[in-house]
């Protein structure tokens with residue numbers, strides 16, 4: 001029976017949800033997946049850190065309060081975040097990186113991933129920053145070290161998109177995609193169709209936990225732009241940088257715009273898209289536009305995300321599902337670990 005030792009970097013909603021899944025499901029995973037997980041380290045800039053090579057109790061970690069220095073309450077814990085020690089010296093095989101997204105330079109998450117890969121550890125992350133900005137160099141480093149760098153949760157949380165397309169669409173002639181890739185903005189547009197004002201709808205999305213700490217990343221399209229860069233570079237072989245993608249959001253759309261569209265059978269959606277040109281180059285954009293009722297993304301409502309892949313052999317192939325949420329995003333980390341396990345056992 002395989003047991004992977006895992007260290008959790010960032011202990012906010014996502015890695016806490018992973019600890020919860022470990023507490024509840026480890027025995028089942030042994031049977032279903034052929035491995036179990038042992039948490040040997042946790043570090044968080046706010047909560048502190050803890051290392052125990054014999055294993056930290058997952059249920060105890062989940063029950064810790066979200067108060068400053070809370071990890072010091074553990075016998076093995078400290079109020080200080082010893083990030084480098086947890087990543088390099090906890091004996092972990094896998095580092096689960098789920099710290100905040102920094103859209104400017106991807107730090108400090110990118111450094112955490114680099115430390116882990118350099119130390120020969122697999123990395124699973126849900127963080128859009130390091131993936132959108134540094135995927136090429138991190139993938140090259142992982143390859144050089146013979147380990148995996150996996151990031152399914154960076155786009156559409158646990159809904160399979162990156163791995164699904166990578167594994168099942170080769171040969172189908174993928175030439176582009178259009179996606180509803182931000183739950184907050186789609187929720188806001190849906191509520192505005194029901195008559196709610198823009199500000200009230202954003203406040204409701206914040207209450208429900210969909211929105212980023214600064215919701216302008218959601219409603220101005222910046223969050224979608226990172227996801228478009230990730231999808232285009234990964235699936236269309238592009239080398240896009242964030243600044244290559246023209247970006248606008250939904251903040252200028254009025255209730256009148258929305259009602260007029262509805263009256264003619266159309267729905268406003270914030271669409272992140274990329275397509276390959278005749279010359280092989282890839283162009284990408286983030287822009288709100290009214291979709292006709294028969295468009296594959298027109299029926300996607302509320303916080304649900306979806307991506308419609310444009311393929312030569314199949315036409316549009318559409319995947320929809322949750323794009324955010326604690327457990328949903330923690331599942332993405334599990335799916336990355338399942339992929340690592342499969343790679344090791346097929347070698």
Ligand code: HSE
Pocket residue numbers: 181182183184185210211212218223323324
């Ligand atoms: N704030 C994001 C959203 C979370 O609303 O989709 C997931 O990236």
